[in-house]
Amino acid sequence: MTTPQEELLPGTRRALLHRIAVAQAEGRAPSLVAAVVRDGRAVWHGARTSVDGHGPDENVQYRIGSITKTFTAVLVLRLRDEGALDLGDPVERHLPGTGVGEATVADLLAHTGGLAAESPAPWWERTPGSLRPELADVLGEQPLLHPVGRRFHYSNPGYTVLGALVEKLRGAPWEEVLRREVLEPLGLDRTSGRPKAPHAGGWAVHPWADVMLPEPSEDLGRMAPAGQLWSTTGDLARFATFLAQGDDRVLSAESVREMRVPAAPGEAADVADGVSYGLGLQIQQRHGRLLVGHSGSLPGFLANLSISVEDDVAAVVLTNCTSGPLVSSVGADLVRIVAESEPRIPAPWRPLPEVDASVLELAGPWYWGTHAYALRLTADGGVSLEPLAGSGRRSRFRANADGTWTGREGYYAGELLKAVRRPDGTVSHLDLGSFVFTRQPYDEGASVPGGVDPDGWRGIG
Template sequence: MTTPQKELLAGTQRALLHRIAVAQAEGRAPSLVAAVVRDGRAVWHGGRTCVDGHAPDENVQYRIGSITKTFTAVLVLRLREEGLLDLGDPLEKHLPGTGAGEATVAELLAHTAGLAAESPGPWWERTPGSLRPELSDVLGEQPLLHPVGRRHHYSNPGYTLLGALVEKLRGEPWEDVLRREVLEPLGLKRTSGRPRAPHAGGWAVHPWADAMLPEPAEDLGRMAPAGQLWSTTGDLSRFAAFLIKGDDRVLSAETVREMRTPAAPAESADVVDGVTYGLGLQIQHRHGRLLAGHSGSLPGFLASLFFSVADDVAADLVRIVADAEPRIPEPWRPMAEVDRSVLELAGQWYWGTHAFGLRLTADGLLSLEPLSGNGRRSRFRANGDGTWTGLEGYYAGELLRAVRRPDGGVSHLDLGSFVFARQPYDEEAPVPGGVDPEGWRGIG
């Protein structure tokens, strides 16, 4: 029998510090905090900031965005363990009248219910939840984009429905149930629906200048079960330990294993990235290891919680063949003819501060790709009425349209309620939530 190592070696700690220092400097993050968990406890914390004299620690709250979905999934699976529902139950059995009632509980958890990725109103992450007081406001008139159960299509409204399901069966607000049934038993005292000091502020960083813009911190209302929570690395370390081993006060070890078992067919883009989805958890193959967890983002914040389930051995046969006998690509050929009204859409666009390139390809499709790093990408097919429909990935089935000014020029792109403008947070575009009137600024 070997004794578990309780502390990381000095060289390992320095390597971790170097990693987050590079991430903060090269990523131009106003602040960054990280932690490592081993044997059920945090064995390393680190923080970096652009403010002299201090760095955030394991008790500073940040907004964790869609990691909230994993908490919501835990609540739903508790209802299953108690026999109050079955994962195969259609939503209509417990929460009638939503318009998405044929989807099962499991399909909602795994994002295979066919629902749209976003709410149809203004960008929900940057506007108050009071704009969406009812489920019908979140779902819109046509909540389903795809046949139920046929494909994985990530859906924020789907987790709004799961939160409403929890409220219906418990007879209490989602956040109250979460606090009593998950946060308190696991000792997550610094996780909450609204920020509690000390907490970080949300900032947008200009993509082409070392300047910042404050982001609004909205109460998401009905959308809270999809992305409302604030937490710390201290609390998330304890939550990660629970997701590995379970805790009978909350969920059994068998059920948390079920959460990290693939439950959704991977999209073609996800197959390339080695990503699938379980019940409230993302599952990834990275560098020979199987990882489970969830990422999260809201304007001004990025978060990631992943843990290694077990070491794996990479299958090298396909890689060996591909390296030894690479496929010879077909010659590039230009388009047969160019539609100038479409050509003017090509070029650089910004979703918030994230830069994307929109290309018109020889096969008549539009291709949207991030200009740096990872990000959502998709091709779009013309519908013949000036709109385009996404073909894969996050934007599969979502509608892209160019919104024009009275003079006929293009004001901005609307993609599933997201506004893409020619400049980051363009004051001339109808950016949901508005743009701070003082504009971009430094720190001092």
């Protein structure tokens, strides 16, 4: 259930309504429904329709196509977090005989496995899944079109294989596992593999005349993990909050953050537009902000989920036509309207409740050679290290139980930072993946690799 729309200013609400009204009219969509999420709650819902005589609300189902892939990716990450698999495992280790070579679980999540974009004919989106009862029917005689791990090539069969992997390791059908492990814990009771009333019908709109043709609604069978689901703006608003914040009942904040990190570049044309792909999530730069989420399409339906984690704003856009509105652009615009009209108000600064004196003494300037850096304590109990001037390598680090820290992002992601102490307990230097940071440039009192010239610093004279 959405929160009162009064939480957004009247001007913002009108701008949002105007944007979807233009999209529905110019895109000639039978209906278009949208929602905006802020502070972890749906704060706006809008709908435009020219058929059925009423506007759909946040509980009307639409088919969401490839947004299904993000749900499948969550199931795979759950298996990884439980230790049932490693993302570096070749798929053949768990599903022998698939013919996908050395493609890893991570390759399939990021569409770098080299698999074909589609299954063999007939067109899988408009024909019964019963025509493809086995994985071999989905993958065909030549599953691989590109060398494994060499390039991004979007693959629907790749996610079918991931769904089969989930079924193999869980010993239950993909949809049953999804309902038990994701939909029920997150309260997504209007998301399902088959439509449940009330739901929209899918339409094809004639490109040169204002007439429509109903599209078939097929059960995709084996291809279900790539695009089967139906959902609502209400459910996808809650799913967006999960993808931004995590939920320990499903996936931790750290694991959903991992999903949002680029794992593969886009195609050449996309790279220029700032588009890449994570682990089950599309990543793009729009209007100067980073958006993560996914789009989806099946005959009769278009869908988009766009999230700006930094702005704490997300948008859901669903429509029931095969082509028409550019829903990814609409979603990005809805995020922009709220983020710019009502920018996020930061939480008030508060001092830390307590601090470890041995960590506090590390705060302040450090030098990598002659490059000046600052180490700061962060509110989450970790530290950050960043250059004092200009560009350079920077990262936040999470604290480990042994007094060290592990990099969370950038060049130092996964690298170990530790304070090296002398026998008397005083700090000699910081070691970061073998790089030595000292309190003074090339501090002669620290263990600087290669040593420090005994004559010290000098001028030209």
